[in-house]
Amino acid sequence: MSPETLVQPPTLETAPLQISPADFDHYVMSTYARYPITLEKGEGCRVWDTDGREYLDFVAGIATCTLGHAHPAMIAAVTQQIQKLHHVSNLYYTQEQGELAKWLVEHSCADRVFFCNSGAEANEGAIKLARKYAHTVLGIQSPIIITAHASFHGRTLATITATGQPKYQKNFDPLMPGFYYVPYNDITALDAAIALLDGNERQVAAIMLEALQGEGGVRPGNLEYFQRIRDICNEKGILLIADEVQVGMGRTGHYWGYENLGIEPDIFTSAKGLGGGIPIGAMLCKSFCDVFQPGDHASTFGGNPFATGVALAVCKTLEQEGLLANVQARGEQLRSGLGTIVQQYSQHFSEVRGWGLINGLVLSGDTELVSADVVKAAAAEGLLLVPAGPKVVRFVPPLTVSAAEIDRAIEIINRGMTTLV
Secondary structure (H helix, E strand, O other): OOHHHOOOOOOOOOOOOOOOHHHHHHHOOOOOOOOOOOEEEEEEOEEEEOOOOEEEEOOHHHHOOOOOEOOHHHHHHHHHHHHHOOOOOOOOOOHHHHHHHHHHHHOOOOOEEEEEOOHHHHHHHHHHHHHHHHHHHHOOOOOEEEEEEOOOOOOOHHHHHHOEOHHHHOOOOOOOOOEEEEOOOOHHHHHHHHHHHOOOOOOEEEEEEEOEEOOOOOEEOOHHHHHHHHHHHHHHOOEEEEEOOOOOOOOOOOOOHHHHHOOOOOEEEEOHHHHOOOOOEEEEEOHHHOOOOOOOOOOOOOOOHHHHHHHHHHHHHHHHOOHHHHHHHHHHHHHHHHHHHHHHOOOOEEEEEEEOOEEEEEEOOOOOOOHHHHHHHHHHOOEEOEEOOOOEEEEOOOOOOOHHHHHHHHHHHHHHHHHHO
């Protein structure tokens, strides 16, 4: 049956949703510190709350809504795919999963793809793949993966252990063995760690890093640092894993964050922006380290036709609408505008850093203001932002954001600061 012959779905007549924040908190576990805003619809870079108030969305689902809200390409893909085939498990071949894997391989350095549902699951897959490679190829009995301080790789037990931030690990011990932390962008510390860990017998199987640390304060990787790491991995047979969950899919002005660093990882992970807001994750690798066999790893929902069909539409739209050029232009505009904020309020802000449309406005160590203060003031003026730690305000709008929306965001930050200082 072709898409043209699909029947139109019936209109469901349902009463408006009217759950109050108090009832919400009664029924939903308190794992999030939510802002006192109830959002109900969105279009492009804008969202509206239940009181009809409009906001500029520079959170975008925390760097997830690649095309913004209610993009026509996503509406068409969701509508067509849900009427065609949405889930059949990985016991069978499906066209959508194969086409998405082909697009990802042809637009990256990878040879193979494994699909799952989230960034944490993608990173779990990368960790498992690295460990199996260590055992079966490198002959390492107790493999160790080196990660960075201030990193973030997910919320499962393995990925919070990989995450070099104690605040995410508190009260969840015993943690997973097999991880070691080093300072980010410090090649001397990395060299010393490898020498220490491999002193008596080889243990280092992989180095797992973000090309830009998102939750760690929007800290871009250093070009020379990553190129030296690539050389070390080549020399010692260590796998290089890039966590691209937050910076991949065009967020930095390139398809992948590692392209900003002039290197190719052996394994990298994607999620967030891959589905444009529809849950999907992917772990990609080069063929030489593709050691998984049937039964080694699996995901019931991973790669289902619905998620992969929508993700494929996101990928094609990213390519066909030239959104990488928009990311580069709007990113420069945003950093320029935020730079004027830093100059105007130099006693409170120290710098702007980032790539493309993932940028951090860094608060001075001398100011009493914290990122949550700026986020709250911006929301009061109609701009949604999110902290990246206590001293960094993160700006991650949809990749479709316009020049006018960037200008408006800068104006709102300016107004918000007048209420704070």
